[in-house]
Amino acid sequence: MGSRIYVALDTPELAQALSIAGRVRHHVGGFKVGLEFFVANGAAGVREVAALGLPIFLDLKLHDIPNTVASAIQALHDLHPAVLTIHTAGGRAMMEDAKAAAPPGTKVVGVTVLTSLDGRDLASIGVDAAPSAQVERLADLAAEAGLDGIVCSGAEVAAAHARWKHGFFVVPGVRPAGGDAGDQKRVITPRAAVDAGASILVIGRPITKAEDPDAAARAIAATL
Numbered sequence: 636m637g638s639r640i641y642v643a644l645d646t647p648e649l650a651q652a653l654s655i656a657g658r659v660r661h662h663v664g665g666f667k668v669g670l671e672f673f674v675a676n677g678a679a680g681v682r683e684v685a686a687l688g689l690p691i692f693l694d695l696k697l698h699d700i701p702n703t704v705a706s707a708i709q710a711l712h713d714l715h716p717a718v719l720t721i722h723t724a725g726g727r728a729m730m731e732d733a734k735a736a737a738p739p740g741t742k743v744v745g746v747t748v749l750t751s752l753d754g755r756d757l758a759s760i761g762v763d764a765a766p767s768a769q770v771e772r773l774a775d776l777a778a779e780a781g782l783d784g785i786v787c788s789g790a791e792v793a794a795a796h797a798r799w800k801h802g803f804f805v806v807p808g809v810r811p812a813g814g815d816a817g818d819q820k821r822v823i824t825p826r827a828a829v830d831a832g833a834s835i836l837v838i839g840r841p842i843t844k845a846e847d848p849d850a851a852a853r854a855i856a857a858t859l
């Protein structure tokens with residue numbers, strides 16, 4: 636299989652996204668474009684990144700009533716992303732309708748507990764569970780709803796994988812040993828994430844903010 640590394644092109648600047656993508660493309664498995672890129676550049680921008688020839692992970696983290704989420708996914712149909720995100724917190728009916736609305740071949744994955752949150756953050760929004768327990772609960776719900784997999788931190792992926800053998804597990808919050816966590820609270824090294832069962836790794840700043848993004852991507856790939 637190709638590299639498990641998806642680079643998060645987190646910028647609203649199309650030229651900058653294309654420049655980084657072009658530099659790293661031989662050492663990564665795909666490109667993730669998220670909210671800031673999509674708001675600024677829309678579907679046309681996504682097509683330009685897709686033209687580089689690697690799979691696209693469209694990270695819109697949709698979270699709304701079922702009809703609105705399903706309609707938004709239908710409106711994205713001709714982009715055919717390899718991976719598309721929604722929030723599991725939208726509930727079972729929303730997840731079912733999202734999956735039904737997605738193009739065949741698109742993996743619809745549900746974000747569980749954002750990697751920028753810890754147990755105290757969950758308590759502050761009224762979730763009386765540790766991140767690990769909450770991820771397991773939401774993973775079960777995502778599997779029941781027919782999603783393809785989930786997004787979770789490296790700390791939870793082994794337990795989630797044990798419960799859901801054929802699930803697709805996306806792990807962000809990935810930092811090479813000693814790397815700056817920034818706003819991430821639940822981080823893991825690339826190697827440990829793969830060993831724990833990650834299907835793909837989402838890596839942004841450790842590659843995109845490096846002086847030489849291609850060298851950074853190569854160095855991370857060499858640890859896998």
Ligand SMILES: O=C(O)c1cc(=O)[nH]c(=O)n1[C@@H]1O[C@H](COP(=O)(O)O)[C@@H](O)[C@H]1O
Nearest residue numbers: 643694748749750786807808837838839840
């Ligand atoms: O769905 C995601 O990709 C995601 C989920 C999550 O829980 N945490 C998380 O960081 N992400 C994304 O993963 C990327 C992480 O970027 P870096 O922290 O720069 O590596 C960003 O694009 C986030 O939007």
